[in-house]
Amino acid sequence: MDETDAQLLARVAGGDGDALVGLYERHARRLLGYLLRLAGDRMTAEEILQDTLLAVWRSAGTYGQQSQVSTWLFGVARRQAWNRLRGTAPPVPAEPDDRAADPGPGPDELAIAAAGGTPVAAAVARLPDHQREVVGLVLVAGLPLAEAAEVLGVPVGTVKSRLHHARAALARALTAQGVPQ
Known part of the structure; x- marks a missing residue:
């Protein structure tokens, strides 16, 4: 029977390196996808992911x-x-x-692919940091709104508001660039 994340983390806290590998295998893709959005380049995102795993090892x-x-x-x-x-x-x-994305694209990923990626990436880059971070957690990493709120330390309503404003800003930017919606 597969162990839960909590059981794996408890084993990590006890010094079990195999348990850390298990957590890595379960969560690295989503974490790396999120970190790519924050860092802007793969090498930095991978370094931050390594820092994250070290911090998890130390603070499990x-x-x-x-x-x-x-x-x-x-x-x-x-x-x-x-x-x-x-x-x-x-x-x-x-x-x-694609290597950092979860398999099975959702509606947001399909919309990005249909738009060709580049205009969307440019529009996302112009978002304020707080909106870009919510887009990264919710649309890229696929976290539920409540979990994104917990990660950011803000109420769920704030995450919803930021996501709403980010989507509206992206729609305006893409419309201005002539990208079909």
Whole structure:
């Protein structure tokens, strides 16, 4: 029987490296996709993912089971990205990378593919940081709104509002560029 994320994390807290590998295999793609949006390039995102795993190894014992393990992991990744990117210019989101995306595209990914990617990436790059981060968590990493809110430390209503404003801004930008919606 497969172990739950919480069981794996408890084993990580006990020093089990195989359990860390298990968590990595389950969550690395989504985390890397999110980090690509924050960092703007694959190499930096991969370095932040390594920093995240090291932080998980060191702090697994602090997991208080007040959220899902995946939410906790995204919070750790967000903090590691913040530490790494602090003081640098805001990144331009990376082009979509199939290796980092979850299989089975959803409606948002299909819309991005239909738009050709480049206009969408440019429009996303012009979003304010707080909206771009919500787009990364909800539309790229696929987190539910409640989990995104927990990662960001804001109410669910704030995530909904930011996502609504981001979608509206993206629609306006794409319309102005002549991209069909």
